[in-house]
Amino acid sequence: MPLISVPEAIKSLQEGELVAIPTETVYGLAGRIDxxxxxxxxxxxxxxxxxxxxxxxxxxxxxxxDLAKEWPAIYDxxxxxxxxxxxxxxxxxxxxxxxxxxxxxxSVGLRCPKHPLALEILxxxxxxxxxxxxxxxxxxxxxxxxxxxxxxxxxxKVVDGGPCEVGVExxxxxxxxRNQVWNVEILRPxxxxxxxxxxxxxxxxxxxxxxxxxxxxxxxxxxAHYQPESPVVILNGKISDEEVIKLRLREHGHVVNQIRxxxxxxxxxxxxxxxxxxxxxxxxxxxxxxxxxxxxxxxxDWQAVWDRIxxxxxxxx
Ligand code: TXA
Ligand code: MG
Numbered sequence: 001m002p003l004i005s006v007p008e009a010i011k012s013l014q015e016g017e018l019v020a021i022p023t024e025t026v027y028g029l030a031g032r033i034d035x036x037x038x039x040x041x042x043x044x045x046x047x048x049x050x051x052x053x054x055x056x057x058x059x060x061x062x063x064x065x066d067l068a069k070e071w072p073a074i075y076d077x078x079x080x081x082x083x084x085x086x087x088x089x090x091x092x093x094x095x096x097x098x099x100x101x102x103x104x105x106x107s108v109g110l111r112c113p114k115h116p117l118a119l120e121i122l123x124x125x126x127x128x129x130x131x132x133x134x135x136x137x138x139x140x141x142x143x144x145x146x147x148x149x150x151x152x153x154x155x156x157k158v159v160d161g162g163p164c165e166v167g168v169e170x171x172x173x174x175x176x177x178r179n180q181v182w183n184v185e186i187l188r189p190x191x192x193x194x195x196x197x198x199x200x201x202x203x204x205x206x207x208x209x210x211x212x213x214x215x216x217x218x219x220x221x222x223x224a225h226y227q228p229e230s231p232v233v234i235l236n237g238k239i240s241d242e243e244v245i246k247l248r249l250r251e252h253g254h255v256v257n258q259i260r261x262x263x264x265x266x267x268x269x270x271x272x273x274x275x276x277x278x279x280x281x282x283x284x285x286x287x288x289x290x291x292x293x294x295x296x297x298x299x300x301d302w303q304a305v306w307d308r309i310x311x312x313x314x315x316x317x
Contacts, residue, residue, distance in 0.1 A: 086191025
């Protein structure tokens with residue numbers, strides 16, 4: 001078994017190796033940010049294209065500020081409220097951040113994770129850690145240690161921190177001051193919802209606008225992503241006949257003899273927590289996973305869950 005303890009993980013990471021670590025969102029494939037060969041091996045292990053930038057994980061906001069050339073004042077508010085937690089802040093980078101991490105961009109994504117073992121590891125290593133989700137590129141992110149093992153077998157050492165509490169990746173956010181108004185852009189919806197951010201900024205009497213950016217603003221967050229082994233189909237209420245679904249799948253090159261339904265819980269926190277686990281459990285040979293769109297699963301709180309289902313889906317019927 002590739003499972004290792006926290007002290008072993010700290011030692012391996014200090015030596016420049018990769019270790020899959022638990023965070024509250026998903027497991028991350030971590031490596032120290034100050035070694036080019038370590039960073040390169042993150043991309044190679046995941047078969048991740050070099051144009052998809054990595055998130056840098058820090059032990060606290062001071063460490064984040066040290067890596068940013070500018071630190072927008074609004075980030076102090078956001079970090080105080082949501083860190084440690086599932087929020088990634090995009091800031092102009094300093095020289096300390098390799099362009100391998102940022103895929104050549106001038107900005108870097110910074111996040112302080114909430115999982116107690118992630119924090120213990122970050123403090124122990126003493127150097128910030130770059131960590132993308134610990135899955136092969138384009139696939140479903142792991143929310144349990146056994147998912148990482150299923151993905152990489154003995155190739156990657158793993159720290160088991162139990163099932164991830166949030167279950168979907170962090171919210172990626174960028175903010176800029178324009179004419180005295182903070183322009184807040186959600187580049188990727190995630191563990192902190194748009195209403196949570198809005199409520200904080202209203203409470204603090206910040207003058208702001210908040211928008212959801214087009215996916216192009218978040219490099220690597222490609223249209224097809226998070227795909228489980230089995231094809232995912234979204235049903236919009238027009239078609240429910242299984243034979244019709246199979247026929248339409250066949251037209252798209254998927255021969256399927258079994259349809260399985262992913263039933264979303266009514267509670268959005270729970271729905272996010274179990275989403276990737278459900279994708280994995282429902283996947284099987286010649287099987288399609290269908291998800292029905294219901295009104296009870298609508299609204300801004302659901303943005304992250306639907307973003308992931310839509311990117312996983314190959315067909316809308
Ligand atoms: O919850 C998470 O964020 C997890 C855990 C492990 O922390 N990590 C994660 O990493 O989801 P990854 O590599 O799967 O997604 C990173 C994404 C990139 O694909 C990109 O969309 C965005 O973060 N990103 C990173 N740096 C950026 C930058 N400088 N500008 C814009 N987007 C950036
Ligand atoms: Mg990922």
